[in-house]
Amino acid sequence: MEQPPGGRLVSSLLLGPRGCEVTLEREPGLLRWRDPQPPRRGRSSGGENVVPASEIIAVEETEIDKKQCDSGKWQKMSKPHAFTESRPKQLLVYINPYGGKRQGKRIYEQKVAPLFHLASISTDVVITEHANHAKDNLFEVNIYKYDGIVCVGGDGMFSEVMHGLIGRIQKDSGIDQNNPKTPLAQCSIRIGIIPAGSTDCICYATVGIVDPETSALHIIVGDCQPLDVSSIHHNNTFLKYSVSLLGYGFYGDILRDSEKKRWMGPARYDFSGFKTFLSHQYYEGTVSFQPAKGTVGSPRDKESCRTGCRICRQTKQLEEQQKNYGLEHKEVEDEWKVIKGKFLAINAVNMSCACPRSPKGLSPAAHLADGSADLILVRKCSRFNFLRYLVRHTNQDDQFDFPFVDVYRVKRFQFMSKQLEDNESDIKDVGKKRFGQFCSDHPACCCNLANSTWNCDGETLDSSAVEVKVRCQLVKLFARGIENYKDETAYNSSSNELLS
Numbered sequence: 001m002e003q004p005p006g007g008r009l010v011s012s013l014l015l016g017p018r019g020c021e022v023t024l025e026r027e028p029g030l031l032r033w034r035d036p037q038p039p040r041r042g043r044s045s046g047g048e049n050v051v052p053a054s055e056i057i058a059v060e061e062t063e064i065d066k067k068q069c070d071s072g073k074w075q076k077m078s079k080p081h082a083f084t085e086s087r088p089k090q091l092l093v094y095i096n097p098y099g100g101k102r103q104g105k106r107i108y109e110q111k112v113a114p115l116f117h118l119a120s121i122s123t124d125v126v127i128t129e130h131a132n133h134a135k136d137n138l139f140e141v142n143i144y145k146y147d148g149i150v151c152v153g154g155d156g157m158f159s160e161v162m163h164g165l166i167g168r169i170q171k172d173s174g175i176d177q178n179n180p181k182t183p184l185a186q187c188s189i190r191i192g193i194i195p196a197g198s199t200d201c202i203c204y205a206t207v208g209i210v211d212p213e214t215s216a217l218h219i220i221v222g223d224c225q226p227l228d229v230s231s232i233h234h235n236n237t238f239l240k241y242s243v244s245l246l247g248y249g250f251y252g253d254i255l256r257d258s259e260k261k262r263w264m265g266p267a268r269y270d271f272s273g274f275k276t277f278l279s280h281q282y283y284e285g286t287v288s289f290q291p292a293k294g295t296v297g298s299p300r301d302k303e304s305c306r307t308g309c310r311i312c313r314q315t316k317q318l319e320e321q322q323k324n325y326g327l328e329h330k331e332v333e334d335e336w337k338v339i340k341g342k343f344l345a346i347n348a349v350n351m352s353c354a355c356p357r358s359p360k361g362l363s364p365a366a367h368l369a370d371g372s373a374d375l376i377l378v379r380k381c382s383r384f385n386f387l388r389y390l391v392r393h394t395n396q397d398d399q400f401d402f403p404f405v406d407v408y409r410v411k412r413f414q415f416m417s418k419q420l421e422d423n424e425s426d427i428k429d430v431g432k433k434r435f436g437q438f439c440s441d442h443p444a445c446c447c448n449l450a451n452s453t454w455n456c457d458g459e460t461l462d463s464s465a466v467e468v469k470v471r472c473q474l475v476k477l478f479a480r481g482i483e484n485y486k487d488e489t490a491y492n493s494s495s496n497e498l499l500s
């Protein structure tokens, strides 16, 4: 490439048989060329293509390059992966061969491994042999020699790898996960998700599309998306971490029922969903929470979390300022709000939980990394009203605009079922204890369960009483959040051309 003054390199680019001028500007690091094909009438092709240098996967010398090399104008790159510093060079990959349609291994070998090879990324690949294999392995291997951990599978596989990584980092930092008040050590090793499960909601919510090649490209270019994680405890015992949905009542019951019907495959979710809707079960209890005062947004402001999200960035800055002033534990003194009632559903979400079926998700303005969760309380209402609420997840209407639905942005919350409260406060009242499991409002049925189950990112929790705390940006993903459509098309068309 010739270098005229001004840090702008100019050369010719061959796209098939046609040549065109290509320029590389040092600031802001953009590669530009014009499509050599003249624009056809009615089509806007022939315009300028722009690719940030940070998104170029690889550069290879071709035969033509070698000729030019002799002229002294070309130099071989010493490090083919050295476009930007944040790119991973060595990855640890876990593949669940039984996730989803059992295509994990094939997806990795055919769609992902060739891209990693092209980008000169070296990998250690572990094909899991049983559940918790990846989690246990993360406590044994030298994780610090890797720039990232990749999981090939669904949400369950991601959860397993995340628990392994967080647990390992806490262990190495001497932090006891059982203490709900202890600040946790952040995980700087990023996690990449190659979607190959039957539920890939976390990939969808952090990338905007479920596509193994797109996710592989985000890993290669070293994208970084911080993610809040909620820790869940009961009686000073650590239960689990959650990054998407923590749901009691409706979503807990669907999971509890669907687990018994695994033989049905993914259809079990529809079946159990319908059955749970018909049963119209509600649960009594007390929800206590601390509102997230430090966050900039609110659940009903309609500001969705997108690439480079302003709200996530500002909240993190605010948290850092508080830390500098020694105020990070101030929330402990913050006021708790207490709500007692009968609930059809209690949902706490750390992200919108958007999926192809519900493109807005459970809380459309929830943020990936603002240190808060949206707590949605759906009180007892008629079946018809509950149906109206559910249907609003699939259309443009506001799903929080119902008198029986409340939503709060929170940093911490606790839940205790009425049955447990009764047992604790009146332990001597044997009669109350014995009959606590029956529904007092429908004595005729006598089959109303006093407790639901918590659905924690698709897995059940052992306790119905929980203490939940959002850990701001505890983990990082190889992702960049959901991009605005305009930017996406521009980058996608250009990078596809470079790859082909």
Ligand SMILES: Nc1ncnc2c1ncn2[C@@H]1O[C@H](COP(=O)(O)OP(=O)(O)OP(=O)(O)O)[C@@H](O)[C@H]1O
Pocket (backbone or CB within 6 Å): 095, 096, 097, 098, 099, 100, 101, 127, 128, 129, 130, 131, 132, 133, 152, 153, 154, 155, 156, 157, 158, 160, 196, 197, 198, 199, 200, 458
């Ligand atoms: N080799 C294995 N054999 C059996 N289970 C495994 C194996 N490897 C991982 N698992 C477990 O399988 C569970 C589900 O995996 P994954 O999320 O990849 O698939 P899925 O089809 O999306 O899952 P789900 O059935 O929850 O929708 C995970 O919780 C993981 O711990």
